[in-house]
Amino acid sequence: MISVRDLTKRYGGRAAVDGLTFGVQPGMVTGFLGPNGSGKSTTMRLLLGLARPDAGSAIIGGVPYRALRWPLRTVGAALDASGTQRGRSGRAYLLSLAAASAIPARRVEEVLAEVGLSDAARRRAGGYSPGMRQRLALAAALLGDPAVLLLDEPLNGLDPAGVHWMRSLIRAQAARGLTVFVSSHLISEMALTADRLIVIDKGRLLADATVAELTARGGGSLEDAFLALTERSQA
Numbered sequence: 709m710i711s712v713r714d715l716t717k718r719y720g721g722r723a724a725v726d727g728l729t730f731g732v733q734p735g736m737v738t739g740f741l742g743p744n745g746s747g748k749s750t751t752m753r754l755l756l757g758l759a760r761p762d763a764g765s766a767i768i769g770g771v772p773y774r775a776l777r778w779p780l781r782t783v784g785a786a787l788d789a790s791g792t793q794r795g796r797s798g799r800a801y802l803l804s805l806a807a808a809s810a811i812p813a814r815r816v817e818e819v820l821a822e823v824g825l826s827d828a829a830r831r832r833a834g835g836y837s838p839g840m841r842q843r844l845a846l847a848a849a850l851l852g853d854p855a856v857l858l859l860d861e862p863l864n865g866l867d868p869a870g871v872h873w874m875r876s877l878i879r880a881q882a883a884r885g886l887t888v889f890v891s892s893h894l895i896s897e898m899a900l901t902a903d904r905l906i907v908i909d910k911g912r913l914l915a916d917a918t919v920a921e922l923t924a925r926g927g928g929s930l931e932d933a934f935l936a937l938t939e940r941s942q943a
Contacts, residue, residue, distance in 0.1 A: 709733060709887055710755065710856065714764035717750055717911075724750040726911035727764070732889045734855070737882045739902030739919075740891040743938055747911035748891045749787075752860050756785055768856055780809040784849030785858040786842075794834030798825055798844050801833055802851060811852055819847040824873070838865025846877070856887045863894060875901045899923065899930045907934065909941040 710732035717725040725747045732738045742748050753759045755766045757773040766772065768783055776782050796804070802816040820826045823843040828836065833844060842865050849857055859878070863871050878901055882888045892898050898905060898919070905922055907915040914937040915922060919930065926933030 711767040716763040734887040736903040739898040742908040781852035784854040786845035799829040
C-alpha cells in the first residue's frame with residue numbers, strides 16, 4: 709500500500725506539492741491525473757526518495773522508500789524511459805540491475821519475454837524505439853517481482869497496439885494483487901485502464917474517487933469531470 713499524508717515540497721517560494729493526502733490500495737489500478745505542472749512527477753519523486761519533503765510523509769509498504777533494504781524487490785518504478793543505459797544491450801542493462809539487487813539472472817529472461825523484448829535483448833538500448841524503451845523500463849520495474857508498481861506516463865511512445873498491450877499488462881498486475889499507481893495525461897486511456905483516480909492540481913488534491921464516480925460527475929464524460937475540477941482549481 710502507498711500512503712501519502714500532508715505531503716509538501718517547495719522549490720523556492722512555490723509549492724510543487726501542497727499538503728497532499730491520499731492512499732493507494734492493492735488489487736486495483738489507481739490513476740494519477742493532473743495538468744502539466746500539477747505536481748504529479750514531484751509526488752512520484754518524493755515517493756521514491758529522489759527528493760525530500762519539506763513536510764508530511766510518503767510511505768510504501770509501511771516505510772519510506774529509503775528504508776527499504778532491497779528496493780527493487782519491493783517497488784518497481786518506471787519514471788523515465790530515456791534513463792536506461794543506452795550504450796548497453798537491453799539484456800546487459802537488466803542483468804546489472806539484477807546483480808545489484810541479488811535477483812537471479814534467470815529473472816532477466818522472464819521479464820524480457822513478458823514485455824516482448826526477447827528478440828531485441830542483444831541490441832543496444834540506444835537503438836531502441838521510444839516504445840521499446842518503454843518496454844525496457846517496464847521490464848526493469850518488474851524485475852524484482854515487486855508488490856508495488858509506480859509508472860509515470862507508461863504509454864508515451866507506444867503505437868495503438870502497444871497501448872492495448874500495456875493496458876492489459878498493467879491490469880493483469882493489479883489482478884495479481886499488486887498496488888499499481890499510474891501517472892498519465894491521457895484521460896481517455898485512464899478511463900479504460902484505471903479503477904480509481906487521484907486528481908491533483910497546484911500540488912493539491914482535487915478528487916479521490918472511482919472512475920465510475922468521476923464519470924458520473926461529468927454527466928457520463930470523464931474528460932468533462934476532469935476539466936470541471938481543474939477549471940475550479942485555476943479560478
